[in-house]
Amino acid sequence: GESVGLHLPTLSVQEGDNSIINCAYSNSASDYFIWYKQESGKGPQFIIDIRSNMDKRQGQRVTVLLNKTVKHLSLQIAATQPGDSAVYFCAERGGSYIPTFGRGTSLIVHP
Amino acid sequence: EPEVTQTPSHQVTQMGQEVILRCVPISNHLYFYWYRQILGQKVEFLVSFYNNEISEKSEIFDDQFSVERPDGSNFTLKIRSTKLEDSAMYFCASSESPAITYEQYFGPGTRLTVT
Numbered sequence: 001g002e003s004v005g006l007h008l009p010t011l012s013v014q015e016g017d018n019s020i021i022n023c024a025y026s027n028s029a030s031d032y033f034i035w036y037k038q039e040s041g042k043g044p045q046f047i048i049d050i051r052s053n054m055d056k057r058q059g060q061r062v063t064v065l066l067n068k069t070v071k072h073l074s075l076q077i078a079a080t081q082p083g084d085s086a087v088y089f090c091a092e093r094g095g096s097y098i099p100t101f102g103r104g105t106s107l108i109v110h111p
Numbered sequence: 112e113p114e115v116t117q118t119p120s121h122q123v124t125q126m127g128q129e130v131i132l133r134c135v136p137i138s139n140h141l142y143f144y145w146y147r148q149i150l151g152q153k154v155e156f157l158v159s160f161y162n163n164e165i166s167e168k169s170e171i172f173d174d175q176f177s178v179e180r181p182d183g184s185n186f187t188l189k190i191r192s193t194k195l196e197d198s199a200m201y202f203c204a205s206s207e208s209p210a211i212t213y214e215q216y217f218g219p220g221t222r223l224t225v226t
Contacts, residue, residue: 032213043115043202043217044154089154097209098144098167101154 012108019080021089023073030092034099035064035075039086044101047075047088060089077107085109113137115218116118123224132188132221141187144204144215145178147171154202162188164176193225207221 013019014035031052036044050064051056057064063076073090087106091099116135116152124130145157158168177189183213186205190197200222205214
């Protein structure tokens, strides 16, 4: 079946570095993608989204890149801070308002 | 900043017992959702609710599950006869109309432990 997944389960970076978290999706009908952040003991928190008619979208310190050719999504975090330590999920939607989540990547930021 | 709240934060129950998980969505939101996350696994959609009825549900949401909006503020998930495999984090979420935004706001979750 269709699935959304992540390449790396854990990413460790130094404070101040840029972080890149990757996600592969297989549903070619997906037209909307979302990145969520989940801190320990909390629910997922919306970070940024992108529609399939775009290939890049920027937020505050975050950038999402979408490559539909290879069905790849990435989240770039600039100047990573200890407060960015969390699990990051990508999710996709295709024909429904309900997101399908990937497993998540744990980002660990070392001071 | 408005937020979704959930109670209790942790619920321990015996297999076969009924549990009710409670959520207070953001006050001006009209769409409500329940998700679950088994430890170490993906967040999974259970059900969405709008205008006092279920709008979408997943295969997980079988006859053992039900949702209700008993008043103007609460949104509940009931599991009639819990099974060991129901042990998970349950997240409530709410949103404005998807025609306006797809952004869903999640609560902190209820950890359900079935023994």
